[in-house]
Amino acid sequence: MFNKVILIGRLTRDPELRFLPSSGTPVTTFTIAVSRNYLNQSGEREADFIPIVVWRKLAEICANNLTKGRLIAVEGRIQTRSYDDKSGTRRYVTEVVAEDIRFLDRPKAERQNSSVNIDEDVFADLPEGFMPIDEDEVPF
Numbered sequence: 481m482f483n484k485v486i487l488i489g490r491l492t493r494d495p496e497l498r499f500l501p502s503s504g505t506p507v508t509t510f511t512i513a514v515s516r517n518y519l520n521q522s523g524e525r526e527a528d529f530i531p532i533v534v535w536r537k538l539a540e541i542c543a544n545n546l547t548k549g550r551l552i553a554v555e556g557r558i559q560t561r562s563y564d565d566k567s568g569t570r571r572y573v574t575e576v577v578a579e580d581i582r583f584l585d586r587p588k589a590e591r592q593n594s595s596v597n598i599d600e601d602v603f604a605d606l607p608e609g610f611m612p613i614d615e616d617e618v619p620f
Contacts, residue, residue: 483557485576487530488584489514491550495534497543508539512552531575533559542581553582 489512497508513527520526532554534542546552556578565571 485554485556485558487512487514487554487576489527489530489552489554491546491548491552492529493548495543495546497539506536506539506543508534508543510542510546512554531573532556532578533575534578534581538578538581542578545583545587547587550587551584553584554578555580555582 492511492513495508495510497506499506509531511529511531513529516526516528518525554576556576558574559577560572560574562570562572
């Protein structure tokens with residue numbers, strides 16, 4: 481059996497960090513919007529909204545560094561579970577339990593600050609004539 485999913489999307493809201501009362505284990509939840517590869521009949525691109533659950537240290541990293549709108553890649557597994565709501569109705573939930581998350585863009589504040597200082601010593605070993613380029617200059 482194999483249960484593996486890789487998604488790339490943007491956070492629809494800021495992550496929510498909680499700690500399990502029994503063990504104090506950190507858990508973070510958020511939702512990402514993943515665009516579909518085709519247009520609907522109106523010519524618009526639709527999206528799926530996927531709930532993500534992150535545990536332990538990675539949960540804390542996500543809660544401290546991610547915000548609404550950030551582009552991320554999530555690698556994990558699909559999990560289904562059920563519970564009874566307050567009225568006694570059985571509810572089913574399908575979510576992705578993240579095992580690895582990659583931040584694919586920089587925070588908004590960092591993107592807006594165009595005067596980023598670069599440590600020139602990092603580039604001291606480059607051959608003569610080679611200069612670092614800003615990622616905005618890359619053609620792809």
